[in-house]
Amino acid sequence: xxxxxAKIDWLKERFSRGTxxxxxxxxxxxxxxxxxxxxxxxxxxxxxxxxEDVHFRRELISYRELGRRAVIAAAxxxxxxxxxxxxxxxxxxxxxxxxxxxxxxxxxxxxxASQLTGARIIGGNLSHGRLLSITTTVFGLxxxxxxxxxxxRPGDRVYVTGELGAAALGLAILEAGASSHEHAESFIxxxxxxxxxxxxxxxxxxxxxxxxxxxxxxxxxLQHVCAASGVGxxxxxxxxxxxxxxxxxxxxxxxxxxxxxxxxxxDYELLFTAPTDVEVHLxxxxxxxxxxxxxxxxxxxxxQPIQLGRTGYRHFS
Amino acid sequence: xxxxxAKIDWLKERFSRGTxxxxxxxxxxxxxxxxxxxxxxxxxxxxxxxxEDVHFRRELISYRELGRRAVIAAAxxxxxxxxxxxxxxxxxxxxxxxxxxxxxxxxxxxxxASQLTGARIIGGNLSHGRLLSITTTVFGLxxxxxxxxxxxRPGDRVYVTGELGAAALGLAILEAGASSHEHAESFIxxxxxxxxxxxxxxxxxxxxxxxxxxxxxxxxxLQHVCAASGVGxxxxxxxxxxxxxxxxxxxxxxxxxxxxxxxxxxDYELLFTAPTDVEVHLxxxxxxxxxxxxxxxxxxxxxQPIQLGRTGYRHFS
Numbered sequence: 001x002x003x004x005x006a007k008i009d010w011l012k013e014r015f016s017r018g019t020x021x022x023x024x025x026x027x028x029x030x031x032x033x034x035x036x037x038x039x040x041x042x043x044x045x046x047x048x049x050x051x052e053d054v055h056f057r058r059e060l061i062s063y064r065e066l067g068r069r070a071v072i073a074a075a076x077x078x079x080x081x082x083x084x085x086x087x088x089x090x091x092x093x094x095x096x097x098x099x100x101x102x103x104x105x106x107x108x109x110x111x112x113a114s115q116l117t118g119a120r121i122i123g124g125n126l127s128h129g130r131l132l133s134i135t136t137t138v139f140g141l142x143x144x145x146x147x148x149x150x151x152x153r154p155g156d157r158v159y160v161t162g163e164l165g166a167a168a169l170g171l172a173i174l175e176a177g178a179s180s181h182e183h184a185e186s187f188i189x190x191x192x193x194x195x196x197x198x199x200x201x202x203x204x205x206x207x208x209x210x211x212x213x214x215x216x217x218x219x220x221x222l223q224h225v226c227a228a229s230g231v232g233x234x235x236x237x238x239x240x241x242x243x244x245x246x247x248x249x250x251x252x253x254x255x256x257x258x259x260x261x262x263x264x265x266x267d268y269e270l271l272f273t274a275p276t277d278v279e280v281h282l283x284x285x286x287x288x289x290x291x292x293x294x295x296x297x298x299x300x301x302x303x304q305p306i307q308l309g310r311t312g313y314r315h316f317s
Numbered sequence: 318x319x320x321x322x323a324k325i326d327w328l329k330e331r332f333s334r335g336t337x338x339x340x341x342x343x344x345x346x347x348x349x350x351x352x353x354x355x356x357x358x359x360x361x362x363x364x365x366x367x368x369e370d371v372h373f374r375r376e377l378i379s380y381r382e383l384g385r386r387a388v389i390a391a392a393x394x395x396x397x398x399x400x401x402x403x404x405x406x407x408x409x410x411x412x413x414x415x416x417x418x419x420x421x422x423x424x425x426x427x428x429x430a431s432q433l434t435g436a437r438i439i440g441g442n443l444s445h446g447r448l449l450s451i452t453t454t455v456f457g458l459x460x461x462x463x464x465x466x467x468x469x470r471p472g473d474r475v476y477v478t479g480e481l482g483a484a485a486l487g488l489a490i491l492e493a494g495a496s497s498h499e500h501a502e503s504f505i506x507x508x509x510x511x512x513x514x515x516x517x518x519x520x521x522x523x524x525x526x527x528x529x530x531x532x533x534x535x536x537x538x539l540q541h542v543c544a545a546s547g548v549g550x551x552x553x554x555x556x557x558x559x560x561x562x563x564x565x566x567x568x569x570x571x572x573x574x575x576x577x578x579x580x581x582x583x584d585y586e587l588l589f590t591a592p593t594d595v596e597v598h599l600x601x602x603x604x605x606x607x608x609x610x611x612x613x614x615x616x617x618x619x620x621q622p623i624q625l626g627r628t629g630y631r632h633f634s
Contacts, residue, residue, distance in 0.1 A: 034439040
């Protein structure tokens with residue numbers, strides 16, 4: 001299958017054999033973010049794009065929330081490296097119909113996220129285009145050390161912050177136009193306003209052997225960690241944290257609650273692994289364990305493997 | 318007039334009053350690139366977007382040239398700071414009809430530019446979208462010092478590298494489908510394959526009081542330097558360097574050769590200012606001088622001011 005991740009593998013290979021010497025690169029293509037060192041402290045660099053009709057539809061989110069979301073989605077990759085966002089450059093593509101008021105709302109959202117993340121907006125690019133898009137490059141500094149995806153070891157526990165599938169369920173509620181459930185608004189908010197993790201990065205650096213942010217879906221992001229670390233994992237479906245109302249609303253919308261928790265994208269929660277003898281002080285839930293091998297399995301209450309219809313969000317599938 | 322530059326001024330103001338402390342920012346919004354210092358050598362950061370149907374039409378340029386061009390256009394802002402590109406992250410938005418072969422061609426062009434600029438590709442982002450776009454963030458290191466836009470002083474001479482309006486004329490030839498002139502191909506190449514400036518950055522750092530890359534058109538970019546420096550300028554139309562065939566092809570296409578040289582965008586040549594007592598060792602042409610005041614005037618052979626129909630390329634005008 002030639003898809004997004006196949007492309008990334010190919011890119012990783014293609015650019016690893018580049019003959020441009022660059023000793024400053026500590027971590028390159030394939031992790032949440034790159035780590036570079038210009039002779040001072042190592043710096044973290046990551047880029048994320050939010051493209052109209054791919055990542056959002058304009059009628060489902062305000063411009064202010066959209067701007068906020070774009071920066072937080074990019075900062076999320078920095079937090080997942082146990083690092084603190086410090087600066088960002090933002091490239092905007094603005095369609096014809098975009099008014100001054102729209103622009104200012106979008107920028108106020110970006111400014112709000114700049115405050116929330118600590119990423120000062122230091123530059124950018126404006127261009128015209130048929131569709132609205134926001135491409136954010138965020139720079140950060142690691143706390144104690146940068147946590148990459150490749151440090152998970154057999155025996156480690158697998159943890160996630162927050163609840164799973166909440167953002168995807170919020171989007172599903174919006175798309176179905178079904179917001180009558182008492183918890184519906186809180187799911188919608190989870191999609192529109194992803195969480196920040198600035199307060200936990202130091203603890204993450206002390207605790208985690210590997211970390212990733214959950215943007216493609218818990219299972220797929222766990223698979224990224226396993227592939228990078230050369231390990232497998234077991235996830236217990238009954239341990240997956242889900243927000244109040246998750247099951248009921250899924251039932252009403254004809255969605256499988258466990259599948260949504262495992263595969264719903266854009267939670268922007270953190271998934272990390274830690275040895276069993278390390279006390280975990282981060283607000284998080286243990287959902288499984290790292291094992292030998294390469295396989296990632298999900299087990300039901302009886303310990304039987306669950307087959308899922310899909311493994312998460314991916315482009316070009 | 319509410320346009321691209323008005324937006325940038327507003328953004329500059331908006332983010333300068335941000336309360337996020339970021340002592341690492343040495344140069345922020347409004348120059349070619351930002352300068353940040355994470356405790357080591359100051360690093361240069363810039364971002365540029367190439368969006369389908371805004372910056373290019375797919376039928377006018379190969380994917381390889383497009384990838385090459387996108388990275389060089391971004392690196393150009395780093396060179397204009399008298400700095401050397403060292404790394405880049407590239408965010409791609411790829412449409413449905415984009416084949417594997419197209420993708421590889423695009424990436425080979427990016428890899429080629431990586432070699433040419435010295436910017437190692439350290440990360441990126443892939444996403445699906447209706448239109449092809451390439452957003453490149455380039456990091457670099459200054460040679461001796463970073464040259465910004467605000468150092469031009471009355472009495473300085475104004476210099477440009479290369480020839481002016483050649484890229485815009487190449488694009489005009491392509492759009493008119495008129496490539497019979499003996500020099501037509503060389504202009505087309507100038508648009509498709511912008512120049513690199515890695516070899517002159519050290520000399521630029523030693524020579525220049527201010528510098529900018531010519532992406533919006535010579536006159537407009539000179540105006541950016543003047544606005545940042547709080548000065549005016551006089552440009553002599555007869556001193557503008559134009560490539561062989563420029564006048565003839567302009568005549569055939571009904572274009573004003575001087576206006577095109579002054580306002581044609583995407584040359585990606587460098588414009589810089591230097592005191593008269595400094596010997597300039599860069600291959601360049603003196604086109605005028607910095608004066609007191611705020612006005613930028615273009616004079617003809619008799620010293621009479623020339624009125625131009627437009628001042629250069631800008632989005633949202």
